[in-house]
Amino acid sequence: MKFLEVLSPEDLDAIHAATLEVLGRTGMLIQDAGARERLEAAGCGVRGERVTFPADLVARAVESSPAEFSLCGRIPEHDCPLVPGRFYTLSTTGSPFVIDHETGERRHALVKDVADFTRLVDALPNTHMASPATPKDVEPEIVTPVRVATMLRNTTKPLRVAVESGDEVRYSLKIAAAVHGGMEALVARPQLQISVSPLSPLTLSGDSTRALMVAAAAGVPLGVIPAPIVGATGPMSLAGSLVQQNAEILAGLVLAQVVNPGAPILYEPRPTVMDMRTGQSIWGNPEVALLSVATAQMARYYKIPGSVTAFGSSARAMDDQNGFERALTLLPAVQSGANVLAALGGGDNVIHTSAELIVLDDEIMAWVTRFMRGITMDEDALGVSAIHEAVMGEGGFLALDHTRKFMRAGEVWTPRLSDRRNYSDWDRDGRPTIQQHARARVTEILATHVVEPLSDDIEREIDEVIAEARADLNVA
Amino acid sequence: MDTEALLAEIRAAVLDGEPSLVKSLTEKALEAGLPALTIVSEGLTEGIRSVGVEFQKGSYFLPDLVRGAQSMEIGLEVLQPLLTGAGEEMPTHARVVLGTVHGDLHSIGKNIVAAMLKASGFAVDDLGVNVPVEVFVEKVRETEAGFLGLSALLTTTVHQQEAVIKALEAAGLRSKVKVLLGGAPIDQDWADRVGADGFAPDAARAVEVARELAGIR
Structure with missing residues (x-):
């Protein structure tokens, strides 16, 4: 099947040229002296904290970024090779809230939710990578190491975590290395992808810069995820926001390649649009769908793996709005050729994650995966x-x-959750909604699914690293 | 030009969100002999009130609000020396100090709240982003503001909101200022837990909460 495109080859060249102009003229604010020194030595211009990037350095850095690499499972069956034409889903990152599976009410995310959601990801056939909510019942300084440990204990699939400091990366890698028998083994089969977010417009905070450098130096897959809000932290024109996020990604990519040439980089922006009435940043709208397709095209232009927003919705409830927004964001995103399809299980503009949405998205993904298989011709x-x-x-x-x-052979897809019974059977059964079917599936998985446990030695080692992180970072 | 027509032009220029036009019209009004306070109350304030009305009706959007507030402010800047020199007070509902907490560089939510508050007649001191605890406390002490708004987007920085509230208590200022919290990870439960006076999930609600707490209908 041909990839869906919304930009012509000339458009891609124009975005690239405009990006080089932004990087050469406005540049990035990089709030770490060590990073600025290394960039200056590599040929960047530095004035105060502002760094400008010459075109030839950008070209060399793009060249040294691998075109393909794999995000690996604890077991090879779960490996996700990021190669052209292959796509994988990634659960939602960083939601502060969850919809409680028992009560249906919104509440703060807890470590237990990270465990449950990860276990759902582990069990579901069309959900390939886990990323965590942000639990409130653990100290913020160690929330990321704790989330990484919790996910490693609850899935053998690849993991991805968005970080905010170098310390978080160090301890997260140490925990993942414990599971894999050392750093070298982890880098050879990376189960953990680190994502670092430049702050739009055109800023890399000191903490984020250090996080990026630690991850790049280690050589684990590194996503650069600017999240410009069109009209607020990026230009109101979609093309302008594509240029800005491209500049932010390429700046991060250059720094990573300067630190460690050949470090695997993922083109991973999360552009959203500001609702100009409420100020909310919106995830399930036609512009985000366009930006996802354009993002996949830009990643392909630079020959590096791409990751895009795919399951977007502003809906708070599992209602019609939720259904049409996520379906209409997902289908073009899958057709775009992006390798990673993100935000599975997220609702309310990823302010919350819910177990029901995770199983619903897995179902929608099954639908879409069948569609992408196309029509067999022989x-x-x-x-x-x-x-x-x-x-x-x-x-x-x-x-x-x-x-x-x-x-x-699967010529016709059979749904797991969609209710296809006749009217009278459905009526007799109390007219269940898709949410009720999803809920039953969640209950079933959480009651029955067992994840391959880690050895006692590894469990102990993880606990030791967390204790060490607690002591080092002065957490009571 | 007669003075009433001049005031009408100022109101229109604020409503259209044209800062440089507001500046020149304000200067023109002063030259024409209009008292500074009249220019504020019958020109700038009326103009920004209309901006608020259009926003409420749904015909204006956030960028219109931000430009309206900018336009009003540039007019106020021109008039400020005359107002303080004459011992006259700016007619505002209340003074609001706000900023994004230490360790957090996210500005956009806070900026929208600032614009909405200005459009609703509050005087706003915006301390920017990455604001240390002591700076908030000092500014509250200095301005005797009725409200303090604390914004935090990162889950790792929300605890700074609690730190500011504790520091206000230690400085003996807590009872003098209403503390309002905002940011994606924030909810009423968190606001209650850390002892804030209010929480708002978006900018429009922030203004409502501030008005309620200030006793303005």
């Missing part, structure tokens, strides 16, 4: 013999070998 599929046999013989199509063969 002699058997063209069905000339099948048509003849069915028409001339007894029993029609239902009785044909051809039918059972294609059915078993």
Whole structure:
């Protein structure tokens, strides 16, 4: 299937040229002296905290960023090779709230939710990578190491965590290394991807800069995730916001390549749009869908893996708005050729994550995955013999070998949650909604799904690293 | 030009969000002999009130609000020396100090709240982002502001809101100022837990909460 495109080759060149102009003229505010020194030595211009980037340095850094790499599972069955044409889903990062599975009410996220959501990701067939909510019942200084440990204990799939400081990265990597038998083994089969967010417009805070450098030096997959809000922290024109986020990503990419040439980088922006009535940053709208497709095209332009917003919705409830917004954001995102489809399970502009949304999104993803498989074209599929046999013989199509063969090969998708029963059966069953079906599935998975446990030694080692982080970072 | 027409032009220029036009019209009004306080109350303040009305009606959007507030402020800047020199007070509902807490560089939510408050007749001292605890406390002491707004977006910085409230208590200022909290990770539960006076999930609600607490209908 051809990738969906919203920008022409000339448009991509224009965005690239405009980006080089921004990087050469306005530059980035980089609030870490060590980073500025290294960039200056590499050929950047530095005035105060502002750093400008020459075009040839940007070109070399793009060149040294790998075109392909894998996010790995604890077990190889869960590996996600980020290569052209392959796509994987990633659960929502950083929601401060959850919709409680028992009560249906919104409340602060807890460590237990991170564990439950990760276990759902582990169990679901179309959900490939886990990213955590932000729990309130753990001290902020160590929230990321605790989230990484919790996720590692609850899935054998790849993980991704967005970080805000170098310390968070150090301890998170140490914990992941404990699971994999050392840093070298972790880098060889990276189960943990680190994401660092430049602050739009055009700023890398000291903490974020250090986080980026620690992750790049380690050589684990590193996502650069600016999140410009169109009209507020980025230009109101979509093209302008594409230019700005591109500049922010390339600046991070250059720094990472200066620190460690060949470090694997993910093109991972999360642009949103400001609702000009309420000031909310909006995730499920036509502009975000356009920006996701354009983002995938830019990543392809630079030959590095791309990650885009795919499951976007502003809805608070699992209602029609939720359904159409996420479906209409997801389908173009999948068709764009992006490798990672993000924000699975997030609602209310990713202010909350819910278990029901995670299983619903897994279902929508199954639908979309079938769509992306396209239409099989070969002699058997063209069905000339099948048509003849069915028409001339007894029993029609239902009785044909051809039918059972294609059915078993998955020619027609069978849903898990969608209710396809006839009216009277549905009515007799109390007219259940998709939310009730999703809820039942969550209950079932949480009651039955067992994750391959870590060894006692590894468990102990993780606890020791967390204790060490607590002591070092002065957490009571 | 007669003075009433001049005031009408100032009101229109604030409503249109044209700062440089407001500046020149304000200077023109002074030259024409209009008292500074009249220019404020019948020109600038009326203009920004209309901006607020248009926003409430849904015909204006946030950028209109921000430009309206900017336009009003540039007019006030021209008049400020005359107002203080004459011992006259700016006619405002109340003074608000606000900023984004230490360790947090996110400004946009706070900026919107500032614009909305200005458009609703509050005087706003915006301390910017990454504001240390002591700076908040000092500014509250210095301005005797009725409100302090604390913004935090990062889950790692929300605890700074609590630190500011504790520092206000230690400085003996807590009872003199209403503390309002904002930011994506914030809710009423958190505001109650750290002993804030109010919480707002968005800028429009922030203004409502401030008005309620100030006793303005």
